[in-house]
Amino acid sequence: MGLFRYLLQYRVRDMADFLRNEKKDPRDFDGDLRGKTALITGATSGIGLETARLFASRGAGLILVNRNPERSAALEAELAGVYGVGVRALIRDFASLASVRACARELLSLQDPLDILVLNAGVYHTRRSFTADGIETVFQVNHLGSFALTYLLRERLRRENRARIIYVNSEGHRFALAGAHLDDLEWRRHRYTGLKSYGAAKTAQLLTMRKFADYFAGSAVTVNAMHPGNVRTRIGENNGRLYRWFKRTFVLASAREPEVSARALLFLAASEELAGVSGAFFNLTSAERPAPHGIDGSRVEATWAKSLELCGLT
Numbered sequence: 001m002g003l004f005r006y007l008l009q010y011r012v013r014d015m016a017d018f019l020r021n022e023k024k025d026p027r028d029f030d031g032d033l034r035g036k037t038a039l040i041t042g043a044t045s046g047i048g049l050e051t052a053r054l055f056a057s058r059g060a061g062l063i064l065v066n067r068n069p070e071r072s073a074a075l076e077a078e079l080a081g082v083y084g085v086g087v088r089a090l091i092r093d094f095a096s097l098a099s100v101r102a103c104a105r106e107l108l109s110l111q112d113p114l115d116i117l118v119l120n121a122g123v124y125h126t127r128r129s130f131t132a133d134g135i136e137t138v139f140q141v142n143h144l145g146s147f148a149l150t151y152l153l154r155e156r157l158r159r160e161n162r163a164r165i166i167y168v169n170s171e172g173h174r175f176a177l178a179g180a181h182l183d184d185l186e187w188r189r190h191r192y193t194g195l196k197s198y199g200a201a202k203t204a205q206l207l208t209m210r211k212f213a214d215y216f217a218g219s220a221v222t223v224n225a226m227h228p229g230n231v232r233t234r235i236g237e238n239n240g241r242l243y244r245w246f247k248r249t250f251v252l253a254s255a256r257e258p259e260v261s262a263r264a265l266l267f268l269a270a271s272e273e274l275a276g277v278s279g280a281f282f283n284l285t286s287a288e289r290p291a292p293h294g295i296d297g298s299r300v301e302a303t304w305a306k307s308l309e310l311c312g313l314t
Helices: 002-009 012-021 046-057 069-083 097-108 137-160 171-175 194-216 241-254 259-270 297-310
Strands: 037-041 061-066 087-091 116-119 164-168 222-227 281-283 286-288
Touching: 012 281, 012 286, 037 046, 037 137, 046 061, 046 069, 046 116, 046 259, 061 069, 069 087, 087 097, 097 137, 116 137, 116 259, 137 164, 137 194, 137 297, 164 194, 164 259, 171 194, 194 222, 194 297, 222 259
Parallel strands: 037 061, 037 116, 061 087, 116 164, 164 222, 222 281
Antiparallel strands: 281 286
């Protein structure tokens, strides 16, 4: 019933906007970030890497949350050496809820306030797998990790009254036509595919973003989501040869460089035009209406409650 209801709500105009915006260049921010501290998750490759480089080039101090200690150390040295900015690396993995909680504790112990949070860490799996927490991997890494971190930092961020939180979401949420599958997060009764699991996680992120926007309402803190465009990244390289061939042949053929996404994130993180804008979804820097299941107000509370439960935050 939910699928049929959502299909009835789809608007041709929304899909036309998506296709048109996908080809646009992002709007640019010409100022600097000196005196600001930016947190970036998943910063050792792709979008996160280029965002870290761009933010550093504008003078921001950086806190990088990465899984791989060797790559993280190399990036830390590069950014400090090339741009002369302060860089702090935290080695944490969003596939572990204990690691996310430890990350939050470390961030809460820091003295400097957070001005920008780019929550970018993500994975794409074509086969179902589960984390050590017993949760489907894509849902945990792409949704619960960023959800738990935002939730655990929420009181401090509200007190500091300055942060812009940006979820690197995806137009891929449109492929989860049945929504976030809260009744079957283990995919026992539904056929698992990479697009559907990825879309379900991004849908859950959009729905819970609405609650965070309500929590921060009346403060200077904002929370928004953005689709980074079709750009060249390493996401999905963990999958089999067939997927890698498909990605190389069809996806990357029209893909742009990840600097495009970094420019969009800079604009969303720093432009005065976005001051006070919260709870919105952007394709790069163009505002869009998400798919009906991504803005279904009747599913917000259930998605929020389930996310708290899975994260052990109830």
